[in-house]
Amino acid sequence: MCKCRMSRGWNHVDFDSMPTINRYSDLEQCCSTVQTPINDVDILSKCQVEGRSYYDGERIYPDGDSCFMCLCTPNFNNKTSFAKNSNCVKINCGIEHDLHRITAGCVPVYYKTPTCCPIDIKCPAKDDVVSNEETSNAENEKLTCTFGNLTLKLGQKLKNDNSCLNCECSIPPLLACIQKPNCSKSK
Structure with missing residues (x-):
């Protein structure tokens, strides 16, 4: 189990008061690296999985195969099976x-x-x-x-x-x- 501690640096933004999207830079990360305010997501690339849209850096937990976790990236291919998709990993259940x-x-x-x-x-x-x-x-x-x-x-x-x-x-x-x-x- 991991625990996250957000360091917001000098340019402090109160993310608790506005809706955000947690974004990750890779599948191995336990904690998100960026919280993007929902008002700023229009500039991000999108992925389509099972009829739902995800933004670049957002984690995807497919309903069709709950054994996998994926990461929306600009090169995400939704035509590739989750098992063969380089942007997906099999979940470690612990x-x-x-x-x-x-x-x-x-x-x-x-x-x-x-x-x-x-x-x-x-x-x-x-x-x-x-x-x-x-x-x-x-x-x-x-x-x-x-x-x-x-x-x-x-x-x-x-x-x-x-x-x-x-x-x-x-x-x-x-x-x-x-x-x-x-x-x-x-x-």
Whole structure:
């Protein structure tokens, strides 16, 4: 994690009182190098990504591939895939910070779909139980997921105290957990 400290020098402008765009000079930067007042952005070059405009130096977090972060530059090519675009990098999720929990039997929780970066970690709880849903294929009997003291067959779901969390044995041997969008917890 990084922390930014803005040094505004002798020509102090109170950026907190006006809307600005944070601009970066490269993808590796943790903090923006320039804050451009919104009134001055017309002179900057623009990038178009997924129907939205970005200004030179602005970070882009594509909806179509949430595993990438891009930087709008004058040579940005929106016809190139994010994976092959020199102005994009794959996001480092920092999952190594939770590696001890994952090796202890916890699983990553993803938002809506299993994308590259988890939003949380789910560890086994005493209230967790395997749903009674039957799997329909005898071939599935061999494919199982282990979660704490529980064993789930391919297609079986985990019942837990969070109704917004859908955990299923869909990619053995690991349980796949997805946080439902627009959901409020209930038992």
